Amino acid sequence: MKTDPAPAAPADPLRGRRILVGISGSIAAVKLPLVVSALAKRGAQVRCVLTPSAAQLVSPVALASLSRERCYLDADQWSHTAARPLHVELAEWAELVLLAPLSATSLGRWVYGLGDTLLAATLLATEAPVLAAAAMNTAMWSSPGVHGNWERLQGFAGVLPLGPAEGLLACDRQGSGRMAEPALLLLALESLACWGWQRDWHGRRLLVTAGPTREWLDPARCISNPSTGRMGVLLAQAARLRGAAVQLVHGPLQVEPAWLEGVESHPIETGAELQQTLQRLQPQVDAIAMAAAVADHRPARPLAHKSDKAGCAEAMAAGWEAVPDLLIELVQHRLPHQAILGFAAHSGEVLPQARAKLARKGCDLLLANPIDQPGAGFGSALNQGWLLGPGCAEERLEPMAKLAMGHLLLDRLGGLLATRCPA
Ligand code: CTP
Numbered sequence: 001m002k003t004d005p006a007p008a009a010p011a012d013p014l015r016g017r018r019i020l021v022g023i024s025g026s027i028a029a030v031k032l033p034l035v036v037s038a039l040a041k042r043g044a045q046v047r048c049v050l051t052p053s054a055a056q057l058v059s060p061v062a063l064a065s066l067s068r069e070r071c072y073l074d075a076d077q078w079s080h081t082a083a084r085p086l087h088v089e090l091a092e093w094a095e096l097v098l099l100a101p102l103s104a105t106s107l108g109r110w111v112y113g114l115g116d117t118l119l120a121a122t123l124l125a126t127e128a129p130v131l132a133a134a135a136m137n138t139a140m141w142s143s144p145g146v147h148g149n150w151e152r153l154q155g156f157a158g159v160l161p162l163g164p165a166e167g168l169l170a171c172d173r174q175g176s177g178r179m180a181e182p183a184l185l186l187l188a189l190e191s192l193a194c195w196g197w198q199r200d201w202h203g204r205r206l207l208v209t210a211g212p213t214r215e216w217l218d219p220a221r222c223i224s225n226p227s228t229g230r231m232g233v234l235l236a237q238a239a240r241l242r243g244a245a246v247q248l249v250h251g252p253l254q255v256e257p258a259w260l261e262g263v264e265s266h267p268i269e270t271g272a273e274l275q276q277t278l279q280r281l282q283p284q285v286d287a288i289a290m291a292a293a294v295a296d297h298r299p300a301r302p303l304a305h306k307s308d309k310a311g312c313a314e315a316m317a318a319g320w321e322a323v324p325d326l327l328i329e330l331v332q333h334r335l336p337h338q339a340i341l342g343f344a345a346h347s348g349e350v351l352p353q354a355r356a357k358l359a360r361k362g363c364d365l366l367l368a369n370p371i372d373q374p375g376a377g378f379g380s381a382l383n384q385g386w387l388l389g390p391g392c393a394e395e396r397l398e399p400m401a402k403l404a405m406g407h408l409l410l411d412r413l414g415g416l417l418a419t420r421c422p423a
Contacts, residue, residue, distance in 0.1 A: 009375070009382065010400050013194035014186075015043035020094035020128070021067075022119045024106035025053020027170040028135035028179035032058060032100065035182045037066040039189075048072065049090060049119045051106060077118040087118055091125035096192055099123070101135035101179045104146050111152045129197040131188050133162040135179030137171050158197050160188060160241060165261050181258035184237075187403065191241050195407040200414055202243030207285040208236040208263075209278070209292035211251035213271045215323070217315055218303035225293045226378040229253035231343070232291030235406035236263050242410060247285065249277050251292060254379070271295060271323035278326055282333055286421075287413050289341045290327045290363070293378075298323055331362040339416040341365040341409060347372035351386055351394070358388045364416055365389045367397075367409065375399035387412065 019039055023029050032048075039046045046067040050060055052074055060071040077086050099106075106119065115121035123130070132153065140146055141164060153161050162185075167178040180188075210232020214222040233255045236248045246263040251274075253260075266281075268274045271294055282288070297320040307315060327342045334340060342363040346353045347370065354368030369385035371377040376384045376399065384399040389412065397408065 010404070012042050013190055013401075013404075014039060016045070017193055018045045018093055018095045019047075019189065020090055020097045020122070020126070021046060021048045021063075022097060022099040022106075022123065023048060023054040023058065023063075024051045024099070024101060024103040024119060025057060026101035026103045026135040026179070027057060028101035029054050029058040031179065031182055033062050033066050035098070035100070035185055036063055038182070038186055040067055045069070047090065047093070049122055051103075051117050051119050053103070053105075072118060074118050077121070085121075087115070087121035088125050090118075091122045091127075094126055094128040096189060097123070097126055097128050097130040098133075098185060098189060099130055100133040100185055102132045104136050104140050104143075104149075107132075107134065107146065107149050107153065111149045111156075127158070129158045129160065129192050131160045131162065131185065131192060133180045133185060134164050136164070136177050137169060138173045138175035138177045141175075141177045160192060160197060162188060162262070180261055181256075183256040183258035184261050187234075187237060187256075187259060188241055190401075190403060191238060191407070194401070194404050195238070199243040201239050201410065204244050204287065204414075204417065205247070205285040206236070206239045206244045206413075207247045207249070207278075207281050207288045208232050208239070209249045209274065209288075209290050210236065211253045212293045213251045213274055213295045213323075214269050215271065215295050215298035216302055217299045217312065218306050220306045221312060223295055223297065223299075224251075225295060227251070227293035228255060228379045229291075230255050230379065230381075231383055231402050231405065232289065233259050234402045235289055235291060235409060236260075238403060238406035239410055242407075247281050249274060249281070249292070271298065271326070275324060275326055275329070278330060279333075282330060282338075283335065286337060286417055287339045287341070288330055289343075289409065289413070290330065291343050293345065294323060294326060296323055297321065325361070327361050327363060337417070337420045339364050339413050339420065341367065341413055344368040345371045345377075354386055354388055365409075365412060367405075390416070 048063040049072045064071040109120040115124045162180040165178045169177050211229030212224045212227040214224040216222045236246045240246045240262045248263045249266040300321045301318040340363040344357045358366040366388045375382045382399045383405045387395040
């Protein structure tokens with residue numbers, strides 16, 4: 001039998017990009033060699049610039065080796081053999097800048113326009129988008145001066161600021177100050193590379209559901225599905241990077257934990273828990289993306305204690321009841337300005353089933369994706385399908401990374417919101 005060839009995977013958006021990595025003096029600098037190595041392995045061209053404090057914390061020799069390029073220090077800035085100032089050369093060479101970790105001192109220099117180190121001068125001279133990940137001691141982070149400087153940075157066009165996460169710090173403080181994890185830095189760079197710098201979701205509130213639900217027969221057995229939550233989580237993170245306040249309600253996930261940083265997370269397990277959480281959160285948001293793979297049935301008589309095989313068979317024979325359709329409930333309780341995106345997983349002929357599902361569920365947009373094709377489906381890095389929308393519009397979406405798909409869906413949802421509550 002002749003089968004269709006698998007579609008070519010879309011190119012990595014970081015491949016061939018010129019990325020300048022600026023490292024300043026925070027102990028989180030020790031994580032940067034891993035980031036630089038990952039970028040180089042993905043085919044990016046990487047150059048590193050270190051402040052004098054950073055050069056005490058992380059080896060410029062290691063960074064040069066991992067980036068396959070020389071590493072730049074303050075001592076390199078002025079040379080009678082260079083035709084142009086180094087900070088201008090580097091600033092114009094960069095297509096993207098990763099500034100991580102961003103220390104209190106480097107933040108202060110930047111927002112006050114001071115260029116007294118190679119890195120500080122390069123930041124002032126660059127017109128490339130900058131991903132800036134702060135890291136410092138908890139008390140420093142909450143001091144009024146740093147807080148004020150961080151607030152000022154929010155208004156800088158082209159800058160994507162990633163505030164620090166909570167955790168145990170190297171100074172033994174427990175609190176806010178940890179640099180965003182390397183996995184999130186890579187994702188945010190990929191987002192800048194494939195969709196550019198956008199803050200169009202700033203001021204909007206988005207609710208996303210992701211992952212599977214589980215319905216328990218007894219404490220050891222459940223019915224569920226293979227959803228990993230990747231599509232919903234990446235949509236949520238893309239919205240956060242575009243400035244949205246994001247609530248993420250999710251079942252058990254199989255994704256990088258760092259991809260959840262910066263979104264408000266509500267873990268759930270069963271359809272009933274998901275239903276309660278949606279009822280509580282729906283009135284607080286402008287848009288909803290229902291990417292969760294909700295298990296359709298639950299045991300009519302679940303057992304409180306683990307049964308033996310015979311007891312399990314008896315419990316299954318007692319029958320199953322339908323889990324309420326939560327997307328339909330969301331549509332029934334929709335506020336006038338709210339936009340709702342549903343998902344539809346299908347095998348075989350996708351479009352006819354998707355048209356019927358859109359009519360039945362009544363959401364504004366429906367992404368129908370095949371789960372039996374290469375380049376889509378549970379756990380795949382890619383997604384594809386049809387986006388069905390208002391006025392029976394049907395848009396074919398070729399295979400693309402789930403992060404890019406998340407951005408595309410945000411464009412369409414954002415467009416709908418703009419028509420409902422124009423600025
Ligand atoms: N959904 C829901 N509540 C359910 C089942 C599904 O809210 N009990 C939502 C999903 O989150 C998704 C959409 O409905 O946004 C479609 O889910 P899908 O699994 O494709 O369809 P079902 O409604 O389960 O219908 P069927 O399995 O019969 O195709």
